Amino acid sequence: MSYAKLDAHCRSLGALEHALAILGTDEATHMAPGGGEQRAEAMASLSGMHHRQATTPEVGDWIEAAKAEALDPEQKTAVSELERSYINMTCLPSDFVERKMRTSMRSEQLWRAARPNGDWKTFEPALQEVVEMTREEASMRADVLGLAPYDALMEQFDPGNRTETVTPVFEELKSFLVEFLPRALDAQEQRHAKCPLKALSGDYPVERQKALGIAMMKAVGFDMNHGSLSISDHPFCGGVPSDVRMTTRYRTDEFLSALMGILHETGHGLYEQNLPKQWAHWPSGKARGMSIHESQSLFVEKQIGRNPAFWTFALPLVDRYLQENWSMEDLLPHVHLIKRGKIRVDADEVTYPLHVILRYELEQELLAGRLEVKDLPEAWDIRMQASLGISTLDDPKNGPMQDVHWPSGAFGYFPSYTLGALMAAQQWAAIVKINPDVDRQIAAGDFEAVNAWRRDNIWSKASTASTPEILRQATGEVLNPAYFIAHLEARYGG
C-alpha cells in the first residue's frame, strides 16, 4: 500500500528534521565556540540528505498511487498536504537550488561583513545577484504552481496567501497608521506630561528573571515536561513539538524586555506543543506557516501580555520573583510605549506594520524589475519618510541593510509578520465575542478558556487547510484589518 510507504517516508524525514532542529538549537545554546565548522558541515550534509529523500521521484509515484487508495478524510488531507509540499520542493531544478544556495550564502556573508560599517557599495552587487536569481526562482515557481510570481514566493511561507487579498488589507492598514501614528504619539505625550515615565530599572539576577519567566510560561499554558528555556544571543523558539526549546537573553538592569521576549516565544511554543501528535511526522501535522505561527506568538505577547488585565495577574509575580512592587501606573506606560524608529525589530505594535508594508511593497518592485538594487536606498528613504517621517539615506546600515531576509534570499516572508499581528487581533476579537469574561479570567491568571479556543481552532488544525482557510474557519470571516485597527485605537488612541 502506497500510503504506508508514504508514512514510513515521512517518519524517516521526520528523524532528519528532528536532528536538524535539535542541532540548530544546540548550536545557539550549548555548542562549544570552536564546534561551528563541523556543525555547519554536518547540518549541510543532513539537509542535503533530507532534500534528496524528500524529492526522490518515487515519492511522486507513491502520492499518485495513494490518492487512488481507500483513505479516511485525515489520511486524504495528509496525502494532499504532502503533495503540496512535494511540488513546492521539486519545482526547481536541483542545479538551480544549489546555485541559489551558494549565491545567497555568499551574499549573507558579505552582508554580515559590510553591515557594521553600512558599506552599501560592497553589498549592493551581491544583493543584485540574489534579486536576479529570485526573479528566476519566482518565475519557475509561478509556472509550476499556476500563481503570480510573488504569490508563488509567499506560498512557501504561507500557503494560500495572495497579494490580491493582502495588498488591499495592507493599503487600508497603512492609510490608517499614517493618520493614527501622530495622533497616538500626541496622546502618549500628553499622558507622559501628566504622569512622567518612571524607569523600571533595578538589579535583576538572571536566575531570578529565569524563574519569573518560567512561572509566566507555565501560567499561560506552556508544558515544561515538553520544553525548556535557555539563553542565546537572539531569542527564538526551536526544537521539536515534544521538546520545545525556547531561548531568551537577559539584561540585569531591567526585566521587561526579556519577559516580553519570553511571552512572545511562549506563543510559538504553545502552538508547537499542541499540534496533533499522531500526525507529527506528516506535513499536515506541522505548524501551518509563518503568519499563523506569528499570530500565536503575537497573541501571547500583544493580545495577552500587553493587556492591562494580564498585569493584574503578573505584577504580584514580578514582586514575588524580583522583589519589585511596581504599580500598574509604573508599568503600563512601558508596556505600551510607542516610538518612531528606523529599525523593524525594535518597533512597537503601532509602527511595526509600517516597516513591514514598506518591505512588502519594495520587494514586489524589485522582483517585478520596476526597481533595481542600486536605486533601493533612495526608494527606501522615500517610503520611510512618507510613513514614519524618518530618513535613512545617510544610514544604510539602519535602512535597507538592517535585515537578514533579502541577503539570504528570503523574499515573500516579510508580510507574515504583520499578517500575524492582524490575525492575532482577529482571533482575540472572536474569543471576546463568545467569551466576554476573558479579561476577568486573565486578570485571575486563568488562561484555560483562551487556550481551549486556540487549541480547538488553531493548534489542532495544524496544516489541514490553507492559511486563509484556517483563519476563516476559526473566526468565521476572512482576514479583516478592522480588528487590529480597533485594537490599536483602543490601546493607543488616547
Place this chain on the structure above:
Amino acid sequence: MSYAKLDAHCRSLGALEHALAILGTDEATHMAPGGGEQRAEAMASLSGMHHRQATTPEVGDWIEAAKAEALDPEQKTAVSELERSYINMTCLPSDFVERKMRTSMRSEQLWRAARPNGDWKTFEPALQEVVEMTREEASMRADVLGLAPYDALMEQFDPGNRTETVTPVFEELKSFLVEFLPRALDAQEQRHAKCPLKALSGDYPVERQKALGIAMMKAVGFDMNHGSLSISDHPFCGGVPSDVRMTTRYRTDEFLSALMGILHETGHGLYEQNLPKQWAHWPSGKARGMSIHESQSLFVEKQIGRNPAFWTFALPLVDRYLQENWSMEDLLPHVHLIKRGKIRVDADEVTYPLHVILRYELEQELLAGRLEVKDLPEAWDIRMQASLGISTLDDPKNGPMQDVHWPSGAFGYFPSYTLGALMAAQQWAAIVKINPDVDRQIAAGDFEAVNAWRRDNIWSKASTASTPEILRQATGEVLNPAYFIAHLEARYGG
C-alpha cells in the same frame, strides 16, 4: 575515482554520526523529560539510515576499486581501516541484526525493571536468550573474520585484542592481586591506625565545584574552545572531537568524587580533541577502541590524578575554588583508599581488575556453552569469594545483575577496562623512562611533556593500526602487566 566516492561516503556517515552523538549527549543533559519517546524514535531511524548507508554493497565495490588506485600511505591506511569496519558491519545478516537488537532491547528493559528488587528469576530467561543469540553472533563473526568466536566479539571493541595474549596477562594479574589485596589492605589499616582518616566533607556549591573542575580540565590540556562540561545522572564524555561534551554529577557535601570523575572524562576528551582533524570522517581518524580510550581516561585519572605530585599542584586550586585548605596528609588517604566491594563501578584501582577478570572468564564460559545462565549466580559467587572474599549469592542485584553490558548484549567489552588500566601504566612507564622529571613537571602544573608524548604516540595515531600495535609502537613492547603491578606495589604496597 573510487577513493573520492569513499571520501564523500565517509563524510555523509560522519554527518549522521555527528547528529547521533549530539542527540545522545543532549538527551542526557538538556532534553525535556517528555521528549524521550520522539528522541528514541528519531535516533533509531537515524541509526538505521547510518547502518543502511554504511553497509550498502556499492561501498564494498568502491573499496575493492580504491585498493587498485594510486594512493598515498595515509589514504591506503584509510581504505584498509574502512574495509575492516565494513566487514565488521556487514558480517551479520540484517534480519539477524534486527532480531538481536529487539532481543537485547527487551532484555535491557526487563533488567531495568527487575534489578532494583534483585529479581533474578524474572531476568534469567531474557539473559539466556541474549546469551544464545550472542553465541550465534560470535560464530558468524568468527567465520567471516577467521577468528575464534570470543576474539571475534572483542574485535568489535578493540581490533587486534586476542584471548591468546589477554588471558595469560589476566592470569598473571589475578595471581598477583589475590596475593596483593590482603597485603595492601593491611598496609592501609596500619596507615589509618597511625593517622586516622579525616573526612573531607564540607559544603561545596555546584558552581564552585564546576569552576574547579574546569580549571583542572584546562590545566591538564582540555581545550574549552572545543568542549564543555555539564551535568548528567551518569558522567560521560560524548559529543564530537570538535565539540567534546563532558558531564559529571555533583554532591554538595564532598568534592572528590566529582573531581576524579571530571579527570577521568577529561582523559577521554583529550583523546577525542587531539585526533587528526583532516581524517575525522574516516574510520582511520577515529579513536582506536575501548581499551585505548580507557587507557587515556585512566592515565589522567590514575597515573596523573592520583599521583601525589599532582596534588602538590592541585591542592592550592582546591583552596582557591572551595576555600578548603586541605593538606597532603588529609587528602592522599582518600585518593588512595582501597576497599573490597561487590560493585565494579565503585571499585578502586586495586580491586577493579578482579571484577573485570571475573566477567571476562564467565562470559567466555557462557559463550562456549560450558556455563548456562541459570548457573550464573553460583558461578559468580564462587569466583567472587575466591578473588574478593565476598559472597553475592543472596544479593543478585549486586552480583550478576549489576552491569548493563550483558543484558544489552555487549559481550567481549569488559576486558577493555582492565586492558586500559594496564596500558595506562605501561604508557606512564614509557614516559618516565625518557623523562624522569615528570613528577616535578606535574607538581608544577606543567602537563605539556606528558601530553606531547601522548599526542605523538597515541592521539595522533587514531585508528591507523590495531590496538596492540599502537601500544607496541608507543611503548616499544607488547602488553606487559609488570608496569601496572609495579605501579600498584609502589602506590599501595605499604
